Amino acid sequence: MAETKHRVEERTxxxxxxxxxxxxxxxxxxxxxxxxxxHFFGNSAIAGAFQAxxxxxxxxxxxxxxxxxxxxxxxxYAALLASGRQDEADEVAVAVGAAxxxxxxxIVVIGVFSAPLLVDIFASGFPPELRPLTxxxxxxxxxxxxxxxCSAWCLGVLNSHRKFLMSYSAPLAWNAAMIGALVYYGxxxxxxxxxxxxxxxxxxxxxxxxxxxxxxxxxxxxxxxRTVEYKHEAVRRVFRNFLPAFMSRGVVQLSTYIDLMxxxxxxxxxxxxxxxxxxxxxxxMLPGSLFGMAVTAAELPAMASVTGDQGTVHAKLxxxxxxxxxxxxxxxxxxxxAFLALGDVIIGGILQTGRFKAADTVYVWYILAGSTVGxxxxxxxxxxxxxxxxxxxxxxxMRFAILRIAxxxxxxxxxxxxxxxxxxxxxxxxxVGLAASAGVAGWIEFILLRRGLTRKxxxxxxxxxxxxxxxxxxxxxxxxxxxxxxxxxxxxxxYVALIVLPVYGIIYLGLSVALRVPESTxxxxxxxxxxxx
Numbered sequence: 001m002a003e004t005k006h007r008v009e010e011r012t013x014x015x016x017x018x019x020x021x022x023x024x025x026x027x028x029x030x031x032x033x034x035x036x037x038x039h040f041f042g043n044s045a046i047a048g049a050f051q052a053x054x055x056x057x058x059x060x061x062x063x064x065x066x067x068x069x070x071x072x073x074x075x076x077y078a079a080l081l082a083s084g085r086q087d088e089a090d091e092v093a094v095a096v097g098a099a100x101x102x103x104x105x106x107i108v109v110i111g112v113f114s115a116p117l118l119v120d121i122f123a124s125g126f127p128p129e130l131r132p133l134t135x136x137x138x139x140x141x142x143x144x145x146x147x148x149x150c151s152a153w154c155l156g157v158l159n160s161h162r163k164f165l166m167s168y169s170a171p172l173a174w175n176a177a178m179i180g181a182l183v184y185y186g187x188x189x190x191x192x193x194x195x196x197x198x199x200x201x202x203x204x205x206x207x208x209x210x211x212x213x214x215x216x217x218x219x220x221x222x223x224x225x226r227t228v229e230y231k232h233e234a235v236r237r238v239f240r241n242f243l244p245a246f247m248s249r250g251v252v253q254l255s256t257y258i259d260l261m262x263x264x265x266x267x268x269x270x271x272x273x274x275x276x277x278x279x280x281x282x283x284x285m286l287p288g289s290l291f292g293m294a295v296t297a298a299e300l301p302a303m304a305s306v307t308g309d310q311g312t313v314h315a316k317l318x319x320x321x322x323x324x325x326x327x328x329x330x331x332x333x334x335x336x337x338a339f340l341a342l343g344d345v346i347i348g349g350i351l352q353t354g355r356f357k358a359a360d361t362v363y364v365w366y367i368l369a370g371s372t373v374g375x376x377x378x379x380x381x382x383x384x385x386x387x388x389x390x391x392x393x394x395x396x397x398m399r400f401a402i403l404r405i406a407x408x409x410x411x412x413x414x415x416x417x418x419x420x421x422x423x424x425x426x427x428x429x430x431x432v433g434l435a436a437s438a439g440v441a442g443w444i445e446f447i448l449l450r451r452g453l454t455r456k457x458x459x460x461x462x463x464x465x466x467x468x469x470x471x472x473x474x475x476x477x478x479x480x481x482x483x484x485x486x487x488x489x490x491x492x493x494x495y496v497a498l499i500v501l502p503v504y505g506i507i508y509l510g511l512s513v514a515l516r517v518p519e520s521t522x523x524x525x526x527x528x529x530x531x532x533x
Contacts, residue, residue: 027289029179052274076238121261147203147210151206259438276431283339303390329467333376345497366429407440
């Protein structure tokens with residue numbers, strides 16, 4: 001029994017590693033893309049226009065993208081595969097894929113024609129001269145979002161077959177197209193013209209991201225039918241679970257829309273705030289993607305495939321959930337501390353080049369620090385939501401997600417538009433309050449998710465002493481790294497990051513080993529085996 005449990009944990013750990021490796025590759029490419037983008041655009045009004053235009057078509061990804069589709073589609077598809085019903089699984093895959101393609105195409109047409117209205121809603125405070133450019137960018141970018149939805153469908157199929165590396169590294173193609181356009185056209189074009197070129201490059205990259213996954217999907221599901229069958233009960237369950245999954249999994253993306261609307265209303269500071277939020281959110285989402293998504297993506301198919309009587313299923317889910325939360329916290333807690341204490345080092349090392357100046361680094365650091373308020377809650381909450389989906393309960397997390405959206409809207413409005421006026425500071429700092437208020441709402445949602453799971457499957461959660469050890473390892477490590485930064489001679493920001501951040505990471509790992517944090521021991525053992533192998 002113990003040996004079987006060990007093999008299951010090893011397979012899940014390997015799956016999480018593959019997810020993490022794929023995400024790491026794509027996120028590194030994404031950070032490099034943002035660095036090149038910052039070099040040519042800085043934190044300028046044109047940068048804000050592009051970032052706003054880029055977010056508006058993402059409604060397609062938010063509605064039908066990876067998180068939502070995985071939550072509604074993977075549990076049904078993986079369960080059919082686990083029971084050996086390949087033909088039925090193929091029927092479900094084809095039906096869901098056809099429905100996604102049709103609805104996405106309709107939304108693209110609507111989005112292109114309604115671009116002026118969308119820009120007026122989400123970028124109401126932008127200067128009038130930016131409006132035509134923002135509208136043009138939105139119209140170009142909408143079809144690319146539809147292609148990314150098709151890519152998310154491929155990811156759902158591949159993940160259910162435990163093919164994680166391909167699906168999560170596919171965004172490399174999208175990033176490569178945009179980086180190539182920036183490097184080739186950037187030196188010889190104005191920022192406004194370059195923004196248009198970059199939007200077209202995004203379309204090319206979206207098509208490439210879909211294309212690189214499609215052959216593997218066809219190979220794994222060679223019996224995919226040409227006819228579409230919507231009568232299968234599993235297909236109906238996917239569609240029934242779609243709205244709740246959208247509300248619970250898509251809440252983070254919906255929160256970014258609310259952030260965009262509020263930031264876009266900050267008057268003269270609107271374009272600067274939108275651009276700054278985008279830079280900060282790229283960094284903020286990195287640890288959640290690398291560690292939270294890696295664990296969650298690996299666990300969801302495994303949880304959905306658990307069989308047995310109710311007591312056995314609940315016990316297995318508790319074990320998986322507790323182990324997953326411990327793995328997530330081991331990486332997220334030091335990420336929070338690093339963003340708070342060393343955010344200027346991180347941002348400067350990645351973004352401070354060309355038109356992106358030291359003052360921009362400090363401004364984005366403030367926003368990033370505000371974002372860390374809810375980083376741990378949001379990441380753990382994603383795993384909690386997956387547990388509900390594995391139990392075929394998508395409505396409970398939906399209710400909590402709706403509450404989070406409401407709180408994000410109310411708190412964000414107050415913190416972004418009112419608090420700066422009360423404090424007598426520049427309105428651009430409303431973006432900091434906006435980021436922090438979303439974190440508060442995230443904690444409330446997480447607490448509700450946790451209580452609901454306790455009623456369903458029994459008590460789960462992180463051991464308090466374990467969390468204390470993580471903070472005791474991270475805080476001194478950050479203090480030492482801060483002192484190293486203070487005593488460095490004047491250097492380029494990238495060199496400072498290359499010196500300070502490894503110091504922080506090594507000391508955190510060393511202290512966690514000294515404190516006998518179980519995850520650190522497992523990590524060291526994994527590294528040793530890789531080196532020996």
